[in-house]
Amino acid sequence: TVPKAIIGLEFSDNDLPAFDSEIIINNKKVGIIKSGTFSPNLQKFIALAYLTKEYRKPGEVIEFAIEEKHYKAIVKLLPFYHPPTPQEIAKKLYDKALEVFAENKEEDAVNLLQQAITEKPDFTDAYESLGVILSRLEKYHQAIEVMTKLAEIAPEEPMARTNLSVFYMKIGNKEEAEAQMAKANALRFTQSMKEGQAKKALEAKKQEELAAIKERLEMFKEVLETEDPDDLIANYGLGKSYFDLQLYHESIPFFQKAIEIKKDYSMAYLFLGKSLEFINEKDKAKDVFKNGIIVASQKGDLMPLKEMERRKLELEKK
Numbered sequence: 088t089v090p091k092a093i094i095g096l097e098f099s100d101n102d103l104p105a106f107d108s109e110i111i112i113n114n115k116k117v118g119i120i121k122s123g124t125f126s127p128n129l130q131k132f133i134a135l136a137y138l139t140k141e142y143r144k145p146g147e148v149i150e151f152a153i154e155e156k157h158y159k160a161i162v163k164l165l166p167f168y169h170p171p172t173p174q175e176i177a178k179k180l181y182d183k184a185l186e187v188f189a190e191n192k193e194e195d196a197v198n199l200l201q202q203a204i205t206e207k208p209d210f211t212d213a214y215e216s217l218g219v220i221l222s223r224l225e226k227y228h229q230a231i232e233v234m235t236k237l238a239e240i241a242p243e244e245p246m247a248r249t250n251l252s253v254f255y256m257k258i259g260n261k262e263e264a265e266a267q268m269a270k271a272n273a274l275r276f277t278q279s280m281k282e283g284q285a286k287k288a289l290e291a292k293k294q295e296e297l298a299a300i301k302e303r304l305e306m307f308k309e310v311l312e313t314e315d316p317d318d319l320i321a322n323y324g325l326g327k328s329y330f331d332l333q334l335y336h337e338s339i340p341f342f343q344k345a346i347e348i349k350k351d352y353s354m355a356y357l358f359l360g361k362s363l364e365f366i367n368e369k370d371k372a373k374d375v376f377k378n379g380i381i382v383a384s385q386k387g388d389l390m391p392l393k394e395m396e397r398r399k400l401e402l403e404k405k
Contacts, residue, residue: 091118091137092387095163096149098132104153110136112151117142120153128168138162144381164384164396177207184216193220211241218250227257245274297332304328319348323355326362335362353379353388357395364398373402 103123110118123134142149145164150157171179184199200217204210214237221230231254238247248271255264307325310318326341342359345352356379363372376399383392 091139092143093121093135093165094138094143094145094384095165095167096120096123096134096136096160097129097163097167098134099159099161101132102156102158103132103134104156104158108153110138110149110151110153112142112149126167128170133163133167134160135165140385143385145384146377146381164380164392169400173206177203177210177213180206181210181213181216184213188216188220193224196220197224209240211237211244214240215246215250218247218254222250222254222257225257227254230254231258243274243278245271245278248274300328300331304332317344317348319345319352322348323352326355327358330358330362333365335365338362351382351386353383353386353391356382357391360395360398364402369402369405373399376402 104120106120106122108120109116110120118136118138121135121137123132125131126133143162145162147162148159149162150159152158180199180203184196184203187199188196197217197220200213200220203213204217207213214233218230218233218237221227221233231251234247234251234254237244238251241247248267252264252267252271255261255267304325307321307328310321311325315321322341323345326338326345329335329338329341339359339362342355342362345355346359349355356375360372360375360379363369363375376395379395380392380399383389383395
């Protein structure tokens with residue numbers, strides 16, 4: 088574990104310590120303030136600081152004094168602010184469009200769907216909904232433009248061709264309508280054949296993976312039963328095997344045992360939290376992710392740290 092590492096501080100008061108100020112707690116130097124500013128998004132003063140391991144606990148409150156001035160700050164993982172992704176913005180606009188469409192506000196729905204497509208240019212559901220709404224407004228030429236674009240983005244999907252057939256028929260172009268319907272039927276046939284082949288291949292691969300998982304499961308069981316019930320790798324491995332079989336209730340005690348054996352086992356925290364999440368124990372999952380984030384942050388285990396942080400944020404949004 089790195090003795091000192093960079094982490095964020097979010098201050099309760101409307102003030103910042105001077106840069107390069109030492110953080111002294113219980114007469115011991117535990118860190119140093121490196122930079123800071125006011126965040127318009129958070130409406131808080133924030134700073135970057137080097138902190139020792141025992142104080143790098145996200146969510147913990149630390150208090151210290153610098154030049155006789157008292158400061159109180161929350162330890163934060165970086166980055167401080169997680170802006171919504173274009174995909175998240177597009178999905179929100181799409182959902183709102185469906186809401187206003189249900190209220191018979193077609194023009195508002197069209198505007199929202201166009202914004203969603205701007206954020207996510209390959210948003211197929213938004214194109215399809217936009218085309219259908221435009222057709223309801225009898226704007227068939229615009230609807231055709233939208234569905235033609237959808238056909239370019241998703242050339243193997245028949246629905247765009249089916250809609251194009253309907254729209255061309257509406258403007259009296261029977262020849263093009265029949266051509267688009269023929270393409271739609273051909274795509275459905277091809278899609279059906281591919282789905283059948285893919286399903287067989289997927290099933291064969293699934294059976295191979297299941298056999299391998301069950302073989303590992305029996306191996307780890309044997310280690311725990313005949314050699315050492317406190318074997319770290321066997322406990323984690325058995326929990327992971329049950330997890331891979333989607334037997335989440337069965338996986339939980341083994342991940343818990345792995346953490347009991349090795350308090351800073353970041354991956355065990357990650358999969359314990361996921362197991363609890365998948366059996367709908369969301370509050371317990373959030374607590375596990377919170378503790379796991381602290382452990383992974385102190386160790387510098389970036390992969391489990393980032394995934395636990397992401398899953399915790401998603402659970403808090405629900």
